[in-house]
Amino acid sequence: MDETLLMIPGPTRVAPRVLKAMSENIVNHRSAVFGEILTETTEMMSEVFQTDNQSYILTGSGTAAMEAALGNIIEKDDKVLTIVGGKFGERFMQITETHRGQPVKLEVEWGHAVDPKDVEYILEEDDDIKAVTIVHNETSTGVTNPIDKVGKIVKDYDALYVVDTVSSLGGDDVFVDGYNIDICVTGSQKCLAAPPGMSAITLNDDAWKVVDNTETYNYYLDMKRYRKSGSAKPPETPYTPSVSLMYAMREALIAVMEEGLESRIERHQLAALATRNGIKAMGLELFAQLEVSSNTVTAIKIPEGVTDKELRGTMRNKYQIELAGGQDHLKGNVFRIGHMGNITHREIISTISALEMTLKEFNLDVCLGTGVAAVEEAYLIG
């Protein structure tokens, strides 16, 4: 059994009760008993999305849900305003291109959040924008975009607002209805702390209207088929779902409900604050701008005197803590600590402590205990 502590931005540590749920016998996916499980799970999903819409659970990663979002509303040459400030913003752009849409790229410097005024400017200038895509929490940079403010702008234009909350839902405020989000997607293995392999999507009536008028190239991810099967009695999925992962998803969502969404988000906020304070106290530099830094993942510049491989290798091999590296041009320049899902002060303390020891080992100028003290202080103040 691998006991390495996952401090990466997904998959996150899954609670034993959720792992255990997967060992239940498989049931017929077209039966009343599975219909009930599906209903219960999708209803909890809508509750977490804070929406009155129906939610759908897909067997596939967050990327599958991102493609389900765009592939069902985009036809050739449709313009999509794509906010790109990291790898997952880029992914929305690539999906737009794959579906022969025309991305209107709003480039944001990695580490920064989008300025809602820039979105307004483009929408004002261009009447043909059919959809706006935004990544709430850019996992690659540790930046949170202001999806509430951008939502207020987009609602005044005739464009669908498509939001990726893969690495934020359950760890940060996401009000699908309250933020005027038309299509929202998320993943199982991030703040919801279920195993990877499932994702979820919710669409409001405006979005469905577009879906109904779009000739999609999606078959496996055809949302019209999901809607049809989902409204059968008992409700079903169009294709065989991962029954075991649905058990896990249900159990993970029950755990979210037991904790309470608000408390869960506060726990994430505190873990993020404690991590940042610990990192700064050690003399390391944060990659993202402080005022837009993420609740769920922190990107840190790799200090002089140690390489990415040395730093993360020591953390993994000597201290059994798995950190994430940088992606694309950040590879070798930053490392990332995921503090999402079931994370508590214990994991943050362990991580910052191991990091202190690792840096010391490479003769960096670090005063043992300083980072840990800052974490403790953050938790004491709360």
Added chain:
Amino acid sequence: MDETLLMIPGPTRVAPRVLKAMSENIVNHRSAVFGEILTETTEMMSEVFQTDNQSYILTGSGTAAMEAALGNIIEKDDKVLTIVGGKFGERFMQITETHRGQPVKLEVEWGHAVDPKDVEYILEEDDDIKAVTIVHNETSTGVTNPIDKVGKIVKDYDALYVVDTVSSLGGDDVFVDGYNIDICVTGSQKCLAAPPGMSAITLNDDAWKVVDNTETYNYYLDMKRYRKSGSAKPPETPYTPSVSLMYAMREALIAVMEEGLESRIERHQLAALATRNGIKAMGLELFAQLEVSSNTVTAIKIPEGVTDKELRGTMRNKYQIELAGGQDHLKGNVFRIGHMGNITHREIISTISALEMTLKEFNLDVCLGTGVAAVEEAYLIG
């Protein structure tokens, strides 16, 4: 814990050792340890496919793999010879249409297998056929198509041979290389007896050549991305895979290897023969033509005097055995017994026995013990 015995054509009963594998801790999907698991699993997959090609495991159902097969080789107006003799043949046709290909439909009466000569005739008449799709084991009718003979024909033409072995691989002979199959797909939850939610695909060099020259609309199912990530060191999947299901898939494939592929197929053959003999001895009528009947699923005409709901409801509620109904126009007219995966004489006996009691309960003319005796006889002869 649901103890209903699944005698449906997938998902099938999953062995405790495989369920248990899923309760292992989640590891980083971009790590050496996961890379090893992925390598081991895909290598075993190629062994089961009986191919020298690389195999890829997708997080998604068999339908995802079917779309991965066609969506990566079809462009607008490309002609696809689609052999349709059941629901899954139709699915290949629908996927062709979704990707704007032009299906050339070779319709086969449900319950019958395709005549290879008909395939030859169409290929001879039409030079433009880019691919031929065939479903090895038509789950909806319990028919096995002669993929070996059709393969011998297709290889003489400039068309890719795309074979769905979702409900046959591991329970019937599939020699991907030996049958000249260019693209082969399968699912996790059928004869391989892993939980649902994963599928696999393998492509030979001829297929890759077409993939490399096709502008796909697939993003999540873009095989070029799978190839690229798969050849990284350590090997990865392009998007976060279902780590837990990969554990299960590996364990299920190890179990297949332990049993031996040939023995496993013989076990399936015997279970199919015993089921058919039991059914016939009870005086019920098989739906599929006997000489092309499936190793893994048997479709049976619902006799006069009992409805589908009564028959399957009693089997489920009184005897805790789940059977499958008919699909599409066969709904209410046939029921299906899946005898795939980990099925032994015990489950076949239990099922035939419960069926005898059920029919008796509805006052049908059935002599208790006759079906069971026929099953026993089949197993005694072996």
